[in-house]
Amino acid sequence: MTDYDALLLLSFGGPEGPDDVMPFLENVTRGRNVPRERLEQVAEHYYLFGGVSPINEQCRRLKAAIEADLAAHSIDLPVYWGNRNWTPYLADTVRQMAADGVRRAAAFVTSAYSGYSSELQYLEDIARAREEVPGAPQIDKLPAYCRRPGFIDPFVDGLRDALARLPQDARVLFTAHSVPLAQPGRADYVAELEDVAATVAERAAPGRPWDLVYQSRSGPPAQPWLEPDICDHMEKLAAEGVGAVAVVPIGFVSDHMEVKYDLDVEAADKAAALGVRFERVATPCPDPRFAALARELVTEPAGGAAAGAGR
Missing domain, CATH: 3.40.50.1400 (Rossmann fold)
Incomplete structure (x- = not known):
């Protein structure tokens, strides 16, 4: 069983068409004074693939795999998905969670390690999104899982x-x-x-x-x-x-x-x-063993010793 009433899949986000590329890169680099020429260089990487990053589709598949794994273990836990830098934006997802009556959620992020960009920045994202949403649920980030x-x-x-x-x-x-x-x-x-x-x-x-x-x-x-x-x-x-x-x-x-x-x-x-x-070598997502990690962490005592993000 779990102490949570929802699971949040939290990811980086990515463009899903050529018109999305530059706005997405501007989101990623906001406040970092990255020259426009550098953004245009990176944009070419996306245009090589039709302006579409694979990450959003991979998150859709991962979300479905997590839902299937939870259901297979008779765990009734809705799964939401929010991104840092592109739709569905995290604040919008938190707003939907609040509207659905979610009170306490665990966040499973698509980053396995500790450190600032791998972990602490996601905690900042969660805190910022909660500040935007009246009545936002408590959201605990599940711990780094690189050794699992x-x-x-x-x-x-x-x-x-x-x-x-x-x-x-x-x-x-x-x-x-x-x-x-x-x-x-x-x-x-x-x-x-x-x-x-x-x-x-x-x-x-x-x-x-x-x-x-x-x-x-x-x-x-x-x-x-x-x-x-x-x-x-x-x-x-x-x-x-x-x-x-x-x-x-x-x-x-x-x-x-x-x-x-x-x-x-x-x-x-x-x-x-x-x-x-x-x-x-391929990355783990959406291997069923990787999808099962979310269930394993969210059902461990205190959500796998989750890091608090807005109690």
């Missing part, structure tokens, strides 16, 4: 499958979104990434060399961010004679744009230019 089997097991299976298609000496690259070195919570984020990478490597490829790399940095060149960058690291590996890599996007729960473009286009093209074989 429902997140790790799909990566283990995917890495085994990828390595079966590659030469015996293929290097494993675990990749995650880079963040500024000065960002609050950065040390916890890195420690969790290292732990997840070591766990997946030990189970899927014991004894095989692996590296933790980063991608998708967006800050000014003078600002230190987590390194090495995946493309820079593949250059180094190629120079050392490595001819194949299995890329495991452990920093991400779904194949959204930073996976579909930054890995499947940019990193894959870099590998091809270097003459390095490239296999990218």
Whole structure:
């Protein structure tokens, strides 16, 4: 059973057509003084895919999978969905929850780790949305789940499958979104990434060399961010004679744009230019084991020791 009367799926959001792209990017970068030229460069990544980010459709599928899992376990808990940067906006979802009489909800976010952008920023989003809605329900963010089997097991299976298609000496690259070195919570984020990478490597490829790399940095060149960058690291590996890599996007729960473009286009093209074989492992969403995580967390005592966000 659970102490909650609703579950909130909380995600980043993404454009669903060419006309959405620039307004979406303006939402994402509001208050950060990002030059217009940079937004236009990033917009081209979306236009390559028809101006549609995969993330909203993946959230729809995840929401349906969570609902099916709850029903299969006889748990009567409505599931709502809200985004940080695009429709359905979080504040609108909270408004609907209040109208439906929800009093206390648990938030399952599409980010598995601790740290500012992975966790604390979502708490800020929840608090801001609640302030906009009279009578808003209490919303507790469920805890980081990067070490849970429902997140790790799909990566283990995917890495085994990828390595079966590659030469015996293929290097494993675990990749995650880079963040500024000065960002609050950065040390916890890195420690969790290292732990997840070591766990997946030990189970899927014991004894095989692996590296933790980063991608998708967006800050000014003078600002230190987590390194090495995946493309820079593949250059180094190629120079050392490595001819194949299995890329495991452990920093991400779904194949959204930073996976579909930054890995499947940019990193894959870099590998091809270097003459390095490239296999990218799928992310967990919407694997049924990942969808079950929401139920597991929301039914644990105190919602899996949820972080309070507006009591």
